[in-house]
Amino acid sequence: MAAVEVTWPGGAAAQDRNARFEEIVRTYGTRVHTLVYRMVGSEADDLVQEVFLQVYRSLPRFRGEAKLTTWLYRIATNRCLDHLRRRRRTQTRFLSLDEYAQDCVLEAAQPGASPEAGTEALDLTREIRRCLTTLPVELRTVVVLRDLEGLEYRQIAAVLGWPLGTVQSRLHRARTLLKQQLSPYLEG
Amino acid sequence: MRCPDPVQLEALVDGELPADRAAGVTRHLEECPACATQVRRIRQLVALLRQRSVPVLDELEVAQLVESVRRKAEVKRRLTFAAWRRSLVAASLVLALGTGALTWYRLNSPGRRPVAPDAFALALLHEHRRYEVALGAAADLGFNVQVAVLGQ
Known part of the structure; x- marks a missing residue:
């Protein structure tokens, strides 16, 4: 995660809640959307709204003990984990084939690429997405936060409330599973 | 040097090892093809995963998101307020009925x-x-x- 942090001149209490909220969405909206999208795919839009609704309601209680980004990531990942666990438990809502294909096309789209390259990228993206989807939710979360969002281990530990050792061991398990599944795309 | 733990090899790739430890592991990689292969595969995997692009929000979508969340928050606030008001009215009714019943009982019960x-x-x-x-x-x-x- 980039080191940019929203600061509140004059102290948090002096800021108007709506203005603060708008600033947060403008600064971090895309990043949170990206994270949620990587976690849940095409259902991200609704979930992002839920995340920011919680942010809006919790904003008056945010005292800055944690970094703002850590706080946002914590809310977003908890929402995603709840959503994924609920979906797994109820077994009522999986990505339909159309939604799955649409996600993959969106992710693989590279402006200016040839049709062949586009097809290859689509296959690879589809495969990566499939592999990520098959990971247990905790492993998927840690690999998304580290390898896709670029968070440091200690940031991941703060976001998920796990000990540092747990972050490392789960990341190792996630990568081991992904390496097995994606071995055709890896050299050596 | 013995082969480092796979978790340490990943920490090296992620830049999470302390400098002195990283230097030791890096020296080990020069003489251990098995560990060097593991590190290369981790780097390839990370690079592969990072190729995935995702749809990003444009200015309009951000504005819509802000507006939508505010609207939902307002609706939720009203619903919460209405629920509180309903609960308060119900509690008052129960209290009034209870007090009335108790008073009636105390005034009309011969043994009490x-x-x-x-x-x-x-x-x-x-x-x-x-x-x-x-x-x-x-x-x-x-x-x-x-x-x-x-x-x-």
């Missing part, structure tokens, strides 16, 4: 006539300062003074 504290409270209401006067006043009004005296 008001006792000393009630008589004393009544005496105070009538501005009597002496306890026996209060009991007398209570007896005149039909309170169960005998029970009250025994209760003292």
Whole structure:
């Protein structure tokens, strides 16, 4: 995660809640959307709204003990984990084939690429997405936060409330599973 | 040097090893093809995963998101307020009914006539300062003074 942090001149209490909220969405909206999208795919839009609704309601209680980004990531990942666990438990809502294909096309789209390259990228993206989807939710979360969002281990530990050792061991398990599944795309 | 733990090799790739430890592991990689291969595969995997692009929000979508969340928050706030108001009205009704029922029971149940504290409270209401006067006043009004005296 980039080191940019929203600061509140004059102290948090002096800021108007709506203005603060708008600033947060403008600064971090895309990043949170990206994270949620990587976690849940095409259902991200609704979930992002839920995340920011919680942010809006919790904003008056945010005292800055944690970094703002850590706080946002914590809310977003908890929402995603709840959503994924609920979906797994109820077994009522999986990505339909159309939604799955649409996600993959969106992710693989590279402006200016040839049709062949586009097809290859689509296959690879589809495969990566499939592999990520098959990971247990905790492993998927840690690999998304580290390898896709670029968070440091200690940031991941703060976001998920796990000990540092747990972050490392789960990341190792996630990568081991992904390496097995994606071995055709890896050299050596 | 013995082969490092796979978790340490990943920490090296992620730039999470302390400098002295990283230097030791890096030296080890030069002489251990197996560990060097593991590190290369981790790097390839990370690079592969990072190729995935995702749809990003444009300015308009951000504005829509802000507006939508505010609207939902306002609706939720109103619903919460309405729910509180309903709960308050219901609680008041229950309290009023309960108080009424209790009062009726105390006044109409023969075995449960008001006792000393009630008589004393009544005496105070009538501005009597002496306890026996209060009991007398209570007896005149039909309170169960005998029970009250025994209760003292």
